[in-house]
Amino acid sequence: MKIxxxxxxxxxxxxxxxxxTEAGVLLDHTGSGAEADFLIATEHYDVVVLDLGLPDGDxxxxxxxxxxxxxxxxxxxxxxxxxxSDKAAGFSAGADDYLTKPFxxxxxxxxxxxxxxxxxxxxxxVLRVGDLxxxxxxxxxxxSGRPVSLTAQELRLLEYLLHAMPRLVSRLELVExxxxxxxxxxxxxxxxxxxRLRRKxxxxxxxxxxxxxxxxxxxxxxxxx
Amino acid sequence: xxxxxxxxxxxxxxxxxxxxxLPLAGVALSLAFQSAVNQxxxxxxxxxxxxxxxxxxxxxxxxxxxxxxxxDARFEQVFSGWYWQVSDAEGPLLSSRSLWDEALSPMxxxxxxxxxxxxxxxxxxxxxxxxxxxxxxPDYPQPLQVVVAGPTTEVQAEVAGFRRLLLIALASLGGxxxxxxxxQVRWGLAxxxxxxxxxxxxxxxxxxxxxxxxxxxxxxxAETMNRVLDRDRRLIERGRNxxxxxxxxxxxxxxxxxxxxxxxxxxxxxxxxHELKRVDEAVRHHxxxxxxxxxxxxxxxxxxxxxxxxxxxxxxxxxERRGVKLEVRMDExxxxxxxxxxxxxxxxxxxxxxxxxxxGLVRFTLxxxxxRIRxxxxxxxxxxxxAQRRAAMDRGKLVDSERSQSGLGMSIVRExxxxxxxxxxxxxxxxxxxxxxxxxxxxTG
Numbered sequence: 049m050k051i052x053x054x055x056x057x058x059x060x061x062x063x064x065x066x067x068x069t070e071a072g073v074l075l076d077h078t079g080s081g082a083e084a085d086f087l088i089a090t091e092h093y094d095v096v097v098l099d100l101g102l103p104d105g106d107x108x109x110x111x112x113x114x115x116x117x118x119x120x121x122x123x124x125x126x127x128x129x130x131x132x133s134d135k136a137a138g139f140s141a142g143a144d145d146y147l148t149k150p151f152x153x154x155x156x157x158x159x160x161x162x163x164x165x166x167x168x169x170x171x172x173x174v175l176r177v178g179d180l181x182x183x184x185x186x187x188x189x190x191x192s193g194r195p196v197s198l199t200a201q202e203l204r205l206l207e208y209l210l211h212a213m214p215r216l217v218s219r220l221e222l223v224e225x226x227x228x229x230x231x232x233x234x235x236x237x238x239x240x241x242x243x244r245l246r247r248k249x250x251x252x253x254x255x256x257x258x259x260x261x262x263x264x265x266x267x268x269x270x271x272x273x
Numbered sequence: 274x275x276x277x278x279x280x281x282x283x284x285x286x287x288x289x290x291x292x293x294x295l296p297l298a299g300v301a302l303s304l305a306f307q308s309a310v311n312q313x314x315x316x317x318x319x320x321x322x323x324x325x326x327x328x329x330x331x332x333x334x335x336x337x338x339x340x341x342x343x344x345d346a347r348f349e350q351v352f353s354g355w356y357w358q359v360s361d362a363e364g365p366l367l368s369s370r371s372l373w374d375e376a377l378s379p380m381x382x383x384x385x386x387x388x389x390x391x392x393x394x395x396x397x398x399x400x401x402x403x404x405x406x407x408x409x410x411p412d413y414p415q416p417l418q419v420v421v422a423g424p425t426t427e428v429q430a431e432v433a434g435f436r437r438l439l440l441i442a443l444a445s446l447g448g449x450x451x452x453x454x455x456x457q458v459r460w461g462l463a464x465x466x467x468x469x470x471x472x473x474x475x476x477x478x479x480x481x482x483x484x485x486x487x488x489x490x491x492x493x494x495a496e497t498m499n500r501v502l503d504r505d506r507r508l509i510e511r512g513r514n515x516x517x518x519x520x521x522x523x524x525x526x527x528x529x530x531x532x533x534x535x536x537x538x539x540x541x542x543x544x545x546x547h548e549l550k551r552v553d554e555a556v557r558h559h560x561x562x563x564x565x566x567x568x569x570x571x572x573x574x575x576x577x578x579x580x581x582x583x584x585x586x587x588x589x590x591x592x593e594r595r596g597v598k599l600e601v602r603m604d605e606x607x608x609x610x611x612x613x614x615x616x617x618x619x620x621x622x623x624x625x626x627x628x629x630x631x632x633g634l635v636r637f638t639l640x641x642x643x644x645r646i647r648x649x650x651x652x653x654x655x656x657x658x659x660a661q662r663r664a665a666m667d668r669g670k671l672v673d674s675e676r677s678q679s680g681l682g683m684s685i686v687r688e689x690x691x692x693x694x695x696x697x698x699x700x701x702x703x704x705x706x707x708x709x710x711x712x713x714x715x716x717t718g
Contacts, residue, residue, distance in 0.1 A: 059526045059529045060525055060528050064532055064533075101521065122318050128522075128524035128528075129521065130518075130524075130560070130561075131560075131614065132614075132617045132618045132621030132622065133613070133618065135587055136583035136586075136587060137583065137592070138587070139586050140582075143589075144590060149527065149528035150530070150549065152531065153531075153535060182566040184572040
């Protein structure tokens with residue numbers, strides 16, 4: 049998952065950055081609404097975490113502007129203003145969720161995962177393919193009930209493909225959503241990581257569509273066909 | 274008497290004045306009239322006395338006679354009340370026929386030629402007005418006393434008639450004056466009454482300031498009061514903003530600390546976590562308290578549906594995320610006089626709490642009318658035991674320290690209900706969960 053954190057308090061941004069990286073979430077940070085506006089237009093994020101008290105304008109104003117421009121990216125508003133009238137203003141502006149400071153990092157992760165899942169149209173919190181199960185609440189991955197050990201990068205890649213399932217995902221889309229801005233991979237790095245995933249989880253989980261991309265297929269479903 | 278209303282004071286003062294002056298004027302007028310009538314009667318009697326006196330003559334034998342009669346039939350009619358008589362020291366010598374066999378008794382005193390007048394008793398106990406004159410005739414050896422009398426009943430009847438007329442006139446005038454004064458006082462004090470109504474509306478939050486469209490003297494007062502109201506509002510606003518800014522300033526560092534808790538060893542994480550939670554609860558609690566408007570705040574008529582739309586929208590998303598169905602039952606056209614933020618806070622906290630605990634259903638019912646608004650929030654969650662419900666209503670306590678978020682929400686709701694002097698009841702919903710019923714006084718008619 050790749051998120052954009054718009055927060056002018058550097059202390060909080062740093063602390064959140066550490067916590068998110070530890071949880072395997074890619075995070076870009078900016079302290080101003082204008083830069084966030086630019087990043088949203090040029091980069092590909094799964095969720096935006098938006099603080100309302102920004103130095104260059106109220107967060108709700110930026111949010112309304114993005115919604116008016118037709119940007120449907122899920123936005124979680126993060127703010128010190130906890131009154132319902134403030135929350136209501138946030139929701140009116142187009143927020144998808146609201147978290148008041150101070151908050152538990154776990155709660156933030158939980159909400160981000162829920163937003164991501166909903167953005168991909170999944171109702172159930174556990175995404176299953178054959179024996180493989182990804183709990184979107186906790187971010188934990190199991191194969192036949194046993195935990196699977198993956199690197200953070202592998203997990204991000206698989207998470208993205210599972211969320212997108214059964215859609216085909218292009219290489220470019222993967223590069224944009226799964227890798228950091230300044231660490232865009234060579235074309236064969238993705239191939240290498242996909243083969244590692246196949247080795248760990250079974251060769252028929254991820255299908256390569258030559259020249260177009262990858263998609264997750266249900267091995268048990270293909271057996272029956 | 275110090276606390277008598279203005280209307281009563283003005284009415285009493287002017288009515289007393291009317292009720293005092295009119296009778297006094299009546300008495301004075303009546304006395305003046307009586308004296309004028311008496312004087313005129315005396316003049317008439319004196320004229321008759323002169324005529325009688327000048328008609329007396331004595332013949333050679335010393336006998337008296339009247340050379341001509343007074344020519345008034347009433348002197349011929351027996352005991353008519355009109356009499357004349359000429360007498361000397363020994364008794365009556367000549368008299369009118371009306372006296373018959375009776376005599377008038379001349380009043381004592383009086384020089385020769387002087388006319389005196391007075392009240393006397395005539396024949397048959399008849400009160401009469403009597404004028405008399407002592408005179409000497411050249412042909413008669415003794416001085417003569419000439420008396421003319423007329424009935425006072427005639428004068429009295431005239432005076433009584435006048436008094437009756439006077440009484441009727443003065444009573445009508447008095448009644449008219451009293452009514453006009455009452456109208457004048459009402460009309461004169463109408464702007465004050467209008468101002469009082471305005472002030473009452475300001476107090477109940479239906480309007481923001483007094484209408485300054487008043488007479489010049491009151492306009493100054495209304496404008497001064499408006500300035501005071503405005504200053505109060507600004508002071509409250511400043512206090513609220515200060516509380517809000519302070520709370521917001523504290524919250525971000527709190528969030529940083531909360532995030533960094535994860536790096537601490539288990540024991541310390543728990544301890545610091547607990548303390549951070551307490552700070553957070555205190556900040557939220559006092560911020561909510563400071564920012565609630567309560568029934569004293571100004572609030573025009575608001576559309577309930579419009580005010581609640583963003584709250585219900587947000588909660589709808591939250592409910593959907595948790596797989597809870599949020600059922601809303603309210604009349605979309607309802608309007609009430611209530612601070613919209615307070616309404617949002619009430620509904621938001623109640624529903625957030627319900628959605629948090631519900632298994633699959635939250636029902637929100639809102640009704641308003643007769644100057645009251647009723648909110649009912651029901652869920653199908655675990656509910657609360659009798660003891661928990663009692664504890665929840667215990668002022669100054671959080672509902673459940675383990676569930677700080679929802680507990681805090683409920684305590685904010687309770688504070689708001691108190692601010693509006695409303696009622697709050699916790700019970701069991703039809704689905705076995707918690708039901709919260711709230712009733713508040715609002716400004717609706």
